[in-house]
Amino acid sequence: MQASPFGTLERRLTRAFENSGEDFIAFGPRQNISWGLETRRQPERYLWEGLKRGASAKNPKVLFQFTLDGRGEYSEGGKTWALAPGEAFLAVLPSAHRYQLPKRSAHWTFFFFIVEHPLLVERIRQLRRREQAVQSWPVESAAFQRALNFWLSACAGQFRDVWIFEEMLFGWILEMERELHERRHPHNERERLLKRTRTLVESRLERPPNAMELAGVHGLERTTFSRFFKAKTGMSPAAFITEVRLEHALKLLRTTAKLEAIAAQTGFADANHFCKVFRAHYSTSPGVYRRLLLRER
Numbered sequence: 001m002q003a004s005p006f007g008t009l010e011r012r013l014t015r016a017f018e019n020s021g022e023d024f025i026a027f028g029p030r031q032n033i034s035w036g037l038e039t040r041r042q043p044e045r046y047l048w049e050g051l052k053r054g055a056s057a058k059n060p061k062v063l064f065q066f067t068l069d070g071r072g073e074y075s076e077g078g079k080t081w082a083l084a085p086g087e088a089f090l091a092v093l094p095s096a097h098r099y100q101l102p103k104r105s106a107h108w109t110f111f112f113f114i115v116e117h118p119l120l121v122e123r124i125r126q127l128r129r130r131e132q133a134v135q136s137w138p139v140e141s142a143a144f145q146r147a148l149n150f151w152l153s154a155c156a157g158q159f160r161d162v163w164i165f166e167e168m169l170f171g172w173i174l175e176m177e178r179e180l181h182e183r184r185h186p187h188n189e190r191e192r193l194l195k196r197t198r199t200l201v202e203s204r205l206e207r208p209p210n211a212m213e214l215a216g217v218h219g220l221e222r223t224t225f226s227r228f229f230k231a232k233t234g235m236s237p238a239a240f241i242t243e244v245r246l247e248h249a250l251k252l253l254r255t256t257a258k259l260e261a262i263a264a265q266t267g268f269a270d271a272n273h274f275c276k277v278f279r280a281h282y283s284t285s286p287g288v289y290r291r292l293l294l295r296e297r
Contacts, residue, residue: 022157253290
């Protein structure tokens, strides 16, 4: 039997869920969350009709359910999706849909959360007019990491008040909307990521952010962000940060500024460090480059 690609993640979630003292938090009559981690093995006992899921039209809810192992099935509007590991469905309760453990599947392991919040429900309804119910979410994606952290925070009892709850809740939905938009417009994704990173680096050239800080901005761990950045841009975050700094150093070399000053303004430890990085990148020294510029004038 082939092992699930999400085995490590499943074990992490299992520990978190087992240590959780509750699986429901209410901040008000229409602001609450429930969550869980399940493995279903009996098809005849796991079939949910979306119009009979336990929510009323006056108090609708949002369900996010992510497959970790096995196979599930989701049906809506005459179409049926087989839910493989890495895929999730997003639905408003109540609505006309169905999800189940199909007879041809030995089991279905998934984690889920159900949220009642009027603003979220309306946001998801708008999203579902543009997007299909079932989507694939790579573990390294910011949207999945936001969903995962939301679930883990609920398990750990970190929603001390409604403001923390809403901050993480809407952080997740906004990141998901962003990623789905970029999937529809993939040619813009690389440029958008580079532009955002360049803006962050240029805002503090004297003390540029490192990969860990950039990862935090995107809501990811450093290693996950580095893989994501390289997959989208073809270079590592550190290489791009250095490239932006050196581009500014090239402009400063057109002035009479000393190398020590240029190094300080572009975030290098000192002139020696600046010269070493410059030579490695351009195969010449800053001094030689400056003299070449003077000849061209």
